[in-house]
Amino acid sequence: MKVTGSVRVPGDKSISHRALMFAALGDGPSRITRILDSADVRSTAGVLRALGADMPELSADFVVTGHGLRGLRAPVRDLDCGNSGTTARLMAGVCAAQPFASRFVGDESLSKRPMGRVARPLSAMGASFELSTGERLPMVVHGTELEKVEWHNEKSSAQVKSAILLAGVCAGVEVVVREPTRSRDHTERMLAARGAEVWVNDDAVLLWPVQGLPALDVAVPGDPSSAAFFVALAALATEGTLTLPDVCLNPTRTGFFFALARMGVRIDVDDERTEGGETVGTLAVSPGELRSTEIAPAEVPSLIDELPMLACLATRAEGETVVRGAEELRVKESDRIAAVVGNLRALGADADELPDGFVVRGNRASLKGRVTTHGDHRLAMAFGVLGALPGNEIEVDDPACVDVSFPTFWRDLDGAVR
Ligand SMILES: O=C(O)C1=C[C@@H](OP(=O)(O)O)[C@@H](O)[C@H](O)C1
Ligand SMILES: C=C(OP(=O)(O)O)C(=O)O
Numbered sequence: 001m002k003v004t005g006s007v008r009v010p011g012d013k014s015i016s017h018r019a020l021m022f023a024a025l026g027d028g029p030s031r032i033t034r035i036l037d038s039a040d041v042r043s044t045a046g047v048l049r050a051l052g053a054d055m056p057e058l059s060a061d062f063v064v065t066g067h068g069l070r071g072l073r074a075p076v077r078d079l080d081c082g083n084s085g086t087t088a089r090l091m092a093g094v095c096a097a098q099p100f101a102s103r104f105v106g107d108e109s110l111s112k113r114p115m116g117r118v119a120r121p122l123s124a125m126g127a128s129f130e131l132s133t134g135e136r137l138p139m140v141v142h143g144t145e146l147e148k149v150e151w152h153n154e155k156s157s158a159q160v161k162s163a164i165l166l167a168g169v170c171a172g173v174e175v176v177v178r179e180p181t182r183s184r185d186h187t188e189r190m191l192a193a194r195g196a197e198v199w200v201n202d203d204a205v206l207l208w209p210v211q212g213l214p215a216l217d218v219a220v221p222g223d224p225s226s227a228a229f230f231v232a233l234a235a236l237a238t239e240g241t242l243t244l245p246d247v248c249l250n251p252t253r254t255g256f257f258f259a260l261a262r263m264g265v266r267i268d269v270d271d272e273r274t275e276g277g278e279t280v281g282t283l284a285v286s287p288g289e290l291r292s293t294e295i296a297p298a299e300v301p302s303l304i305d306e307l308p309m310l311a312c313l314a315t316r317a318e319g320e321t322v323v324r325g326a327e328e329l330r331v332k333e334s335d336r337i338a339a340v341v342g343n344l345r346a347l348g349a350d351a352d353e354l355p356d357g358f359v360v361r362g363n364r365a366s367l368k369g370r371v372t373t374h375g376d377h378r379l380a381m382a383f384g385v386l387g388a389l390p391g392n393e394i395e396v397d398d399p400a401c402v403d404v405s406f407p408t409f410w411r412d413l414d415g416a417v418r
Contacts, residue, residue: 001390002418003240003287009227009412011036011220012248013405014158014186015278017044017086019218021094021166022190024053026066028215033061035220039404043082047091050075051102066215069170074100078138081106083333083375083404085113086159088137092118093163096127097170098143109333109375111137118163121151125167125175146171151178155328156301158183158252161205165191168207178204183301184252189277190218221248221280226406228256228306229381232313233416234285235265236389242416244283245271251279255302259295259310263317264288290317292362297325304328308382311340314360315349315367315386323357333404334374343371343383347394366391373397377404384410388417 016036021044023030035041037058049055052073054065072094079095079102081088088104092115095102105111116135123129126147130140146167153160156179165187168175180203188205192198194216197208227247234242249272257267265288272281292314295303300323303310307326314321329336341358344351347367351360371383371394380396387394402409 001237001388003234003237003242003416004418005416006243006245007230007412007416008245009222009230009247010038010406010408012223013038013040013225014086014184015218015220015248016041017090018162018186018190019220020044020048020055020064021090022194022213023064023215023218024048024055024066025069025071025094025170026194026213026215027068029063029065030215031061031063031217033219036223036405038407039082040084040087043080043084044087044091047079047081047087050077050079069172069212072098075102078103078105081110083107083110085110088115089118089159089163090166092122092139092141093166094170095141096122096125096143096167097146101140101142104137104139104141106137113331115139117157117160121149121160121164122167124151125149125171125173146173148173148175150176153177153179155179156181156183158185158187162187165205165207169196169210169213172209172211174207174209176204176206181298181301182252184250186250193277219276221275221278222246223405224248224253224256225305227283228309229385229409230412230416231257231260231265231267231283231285232309233385233388233413235260235263235287235290235313236316236385237287239287240418241284241286244285246280247283249279249281252302255299256306256310257283259293259299259303262293263290263313265290290362292317292319292321294321295323295326295357300326300328305378308336308340308378309385311344311351311358311360312382312386315344315362316364317362319362321360321362324354325356327356332376334376334379336376336378339372339374339376339379340382343379347371368393370395370397373401375401377401377406381406381409384413388413
């Protein structure tokens with residue numbers, strides 16, 4: 001298989017959600033360019049709209065006029081977060097600081113995901129929560145005047161950290177969040193860019209009280225988690241080079257690229273620069289002889305969403321690839337440990353579940369069969385890449401679920417393979 005050309009991956013999903021939230025909470029007009037127009041980001045736009053924000057339809061270049069930290073209104077309908085954990089958890093932080101109650105709902109997958117992780121710290125700040133059985137959605141957040149908090153997160157989670165930071169911002173109180181390993185830090189960077197005083201070190205973030213957020217234009221960089229699928233495609237090829245321009249290379253997001261370099265893939269970075277507080281660059285990826293690797297627990301936050309792709313790639317690597325410390329995968333859009341390993345085994349690969357990860361033994365056997373995605377976009381794309389390899393015959397049961405994060409995925413995949 002030969003890869004060729006250039007794939008411009010869509011805007012970063014984490015930054016897109018946050019760009020909408022910060023614009024809606026800002027003072028005046030913020031211009032947003034290259035936002036990811038996908039189902040998850042549309043969920044955040046819809047929730048903000050239901051809270052009275054001035055939120056136009058998403059497009060490649062548009063303006064959101066914010067009405068400040070006190071500008072939201074009591075919602076007249078449920079806040080529908082669709083499939084998006086980031087929407088539900090970050091907006092819970094915003095709503096915890098509002099003088100009204102909000103009811104959060106989501107699709108079948110999101111309704112199985114744990115919300116106690118945000119309810120606990122936000123309750124410690126003074127908000128109260130009604131959660132459904134098993135700390136799930138539907139969830140009612142009773143907002144109030146919040147108090148400052150110092151919260152120790154047992155597991156690293158950018159969604160929990162960001163919920164607490166957003167609650168602190170909206171309430172104008174100090175917050176400290178500690179976590180074992182630093183999770184993605186886009187919220188901290190976007191706050192600092194708006195003049196907030198945020199102090200960070202390896203395992204803690206301190207936000208001093210803010211009085212308001214100035215409006216700020218955002219140009220959303222390419223999503224490294226979407227780029228990962230094409231980096232993997234190039235890694236699996238036998239010849240060619242694939243170029244991926246303007247990818248966000250924030251160090252809290254680049255774990256997959258480091259893991260692939262260890263596995264023998266050549267990844268060159270060109271035109272590296274800082275844009276809007278984020279490192280951005282062009283990746284040029286060429287195939288290599290793949291060898292296995294081990295992912296240590298401390299690496300997991302930097303490649304959490306890329307682990308389904310890594311598991312698929314490991315079927316073609318010499319040796320045993322082992323991932324530990326990734327039990328969080330069990331509470332994503334699907335149980336990604338059970339779903340990835342179950343599908344790999346059904347296709348004929350050699351893989352086993354671990355309680356907190358998986359083992360894949362590469363043997364380069366041809367993989368054939370139908371993949372059950374459980375509606376999980378990352379599974380559809382990971383197996384889509386594996387299915388592009390000559391000799392493999394893989395059918396994905398729900399190809400349309402990629403709309404959550406990467407609507408043009410299948411077209412881009414077709415265009416990159418010769
Ligand atoms: O904050 C974010 O934008 C995200 C954080 C991660 O989740 P956790 O915070 O649950 O680890 C990640 O898996 C998700 O896709 C997006
Ligand atoms: C886990 C993901 O997103 P979220 O938690 O926002 O649903 C993801 O995109 O892989």
